[in-house]
Amino acid sequence: MGVVRENGNEQTSFPPLHTPLSYDYVLVAKTIENQQREAFKKQIEYIEELKKKNIKVTKIINDDLVFYGIQAPKEIFEKYRYLLKVSDACNWSSDQNTVPLSTRIRIVHFILTHTPIHSGESLRDLMKMKVFEARFCLHEKKKQKELKESWARWTACLQGQPITAVRLRPRRITTLPFSVAIIAALLFFCCEVAAGVRRRNYFGEKVALYYLWLGWYTYLLIPPALIGVIVFLYGLAFFNSSPLIKEVCDADTVMCPLCDRRCKVWQLSDTCTYAKVSLLFDNNGTVLFAMFMAVWATLFLEFWKRHRASYVCEWKVSDWCEEEEELILEIVNNVNCQPKKYKHSYLRSTLVLICVTAMILVIIGLTHALVVFRVIAAALLAKGSWEFLTNHSNTGAMMLGAVLHYLIITVMTRVRRQQRQGLGLLSAASSLTLISSLSLQINRIVAMKLCEIEETRSFAATEKSFTVKMFTFQFFTYFSSLFYVAFFLGRINGHPGGYVRIAGKWRLEECHPSGCLTDLFIQMAIIMVLKQTISNIFEFTGPWFHRWLRRRRTQKLQRKCAHCYLKDEQEAKDGDELCDNCKLRNWLSNYRLNNVDSFSLFNEFLEMVIQFSFTTIFVAAFPLAPLLALINNVIEIRLDAIKMVTLERRLVPKKTNDIGVWINVLEAIGVLAVIANGLVIGVSSDFIPRLVYRYLYGPCANGTVPDIDCMTGYINNSLSIARMGDHNILEFSPNQMVTAGGLNVSHCSYKDHRSNEDYSLTPQFWLISAVRFAFVILFEHIVVIFKFVAAWFVPSAPMQVKNDRLFDKLNRLKEELSEVVCSALKLLDRRRDPALDHGSVGFRRRARTRTRSSRLSSKCTDEMTIVQ
Structure with a gap:
């Protein structure tokens, strides 16, 4: 059904589309x-x-590269808009008269991506076969x-985020005193988004929702960050007055050796500093x-x-x-298309489940x-000639283990961003990044292979499956060692006369008399600090250095085109055609940027969700984790923005109305956080033993x-x-x-x-x-x-x-x-008085028809007004 104008005439087609200045897409191939x-035949085919499909293709050759500029005809977008209008779930509105460039x-x-050649290969297959080198x-x-x-x-950093990735108007804080308004602006504009949005037509809703979620997450990190600092200061306030610290620092208790042969007995007072750090957390x-x-x-x-x-x-x-x-989109691409059917195979699901379990066991084996x-490191450090390391062999081994854990995390979880020459030179500057660049990206490869086994119906289903698997692998890679430190360290090592040994030779580690929570704190602190600082540094400097090398290679071409249509290109009107030099200059400038793929945004989401896990799961051992996350996120927002806008090619704008399966992952983390924090306080910390x-x-x-403190004698x-x-x-x-x-x-x-007699567990232990x-x-x-009360108390919308919906x-x-009423009235009028095209009678009838059409138009307008 067409659209009825206000004058009663039926509009058979949509309003004219906006003609873009640039091309919709560019394909690049080697000459x-x-x-x-x-390869040449497949490229031409x-x-x-x-x-x-009436797609305009412009070919420009530059040295050893061939550029194909793609521009689709307006008929394709007219089909899309009409199907969007008749759709039940795509939120059509009458003001959608143009199709934005996104x-x-x-x-x-x-x-x-859904146009195959005669042999059946799609563009994705041709990219793997090197028929085309790049697409963007x-x-x-x-x-x-x-x-x-x-x-x-x-x-x-003090401005609001353009959630639609173009521009927005920041909220004004005018009802607060000036000093309070400044503080609120510093906290709000660093992470939150402004409400006055002009448009969102650059990166699409999916990227917009990522920044919306990241800004909201960062904004709500402010309360836990402040409370975490207060908890830390609370421990610091009783730093010197606690009877537990005094008992450790003033003790003359002789402790048993921490290792065999080389280790000797030691004084409990030697670990006074360690006891003070333990009480802080x-x-x-x-x-x-x-x-x-x-x-x-x-x-x-x-x-x-x-x-x-x-x-x-x-x-x-x-309702999208x-x-x-x-x-x-399938119909727009091919009217005779057939939908891809849903399939399920118990055999494939069982195979995937077995492979996932095996991969998790491998990761736990690394723990x-x-x-x-x-x-072994503790035993070797205890045998060293450096007295400081000999006396602190366990602490040194624990810190070395944390660094090694970070290296394993880097190797196992890094999702490679496809970058070209030059980046490896910068990566070699750091051994950590060198290991990352040479790694096999085990988790990513296994997750992709398992998705291929599943044979999912669409890319969205593949992305969802890949997200769940990749997060599962990364979660175990990050947290398996932390779970050991939190719940097993110092509890399975045995006792004098019954120590547990590895291969009958090396004793397992023991906890400090002040508790094992400090070990967990050190492990988390090292991983979070290394992950956030080193990763952010190389995440920015790597693409920047790569772009700098690319710019040097394109400098000659830029000089050649500097005099050609540069100013007019920015001020050109609709329909203006640029010369080949200016087109090539624009295409080359985009080609030289860092490559992006379908998982580029996934990488950013995964990084933040893992950080959310650190912030919530073991926060009882590290109250400063929300503060570190807050500081990192303020930097991360601008870092991601700079990468997407200036260092990387433009992401394909994707439409969505939610962050997808990530919301389920976050809910699972919230449940796990309750269990983990309960176990950390009840099992790992000394809160319960002190209470008893x-x-x-x-x-x-x-x-x-x-007259003395109630905790006197606890140690x-x-x-x-x-x-x-x-x-x-x-x-x-x-x-x-x-x-x-010498005693x-x-x-x-x-x-x-x-x-003390038979080394059996005492009633106090039970x-x-x-x-x-x-x-x-x-x-x-x-x-x-x-949690349930909070979920019930806060409506989801x-x-x-x-009411607006x-x-x-x-x-x-x-x-x-x-529209139905006006169309019916118009059809009825045509049947009553058909326009006859002969003689004066026909002329009078046509005149009466025009008069009646005018009255009908007024009637339709009145009908629309009444209905509205």
């Missing part, structure tokens, strides 16, 4: 001198297939310049902070859903359906390798209120004694039982609750274990209840958004009804 080669690029990209859409110079000046620069404040972060993760997701709903409603994509969009490395000692074994037991209570005269103690040689002052000792202490278990269950239930649907139905 092939031998025209008999198979593919171009001919495009021309059969939509044109998306349509042309779909046509190019062009940057728009004016908008690119606007983005660079207003957003994609470091000095724009293992105090009563971390319990409340962990509960807060578990609830915060839920509130963050619920408020994100509201925040997203406001923007997708404004963008008219609330990916499947229907795909069908529309065991790290454990072995730390044990305070009320059952300490000076304040049985309700007494002595001695947490230690057990091993005697050299016992026949079970065979690990320690006589030379190991000599103190640094021979007959017994030493170790951290555990065991009997009581503490029972309280630990009860606390974990109680903690998780309380937090889960809070604001009421204003729901309701009125939009009502207005659309009214518009369709008015």
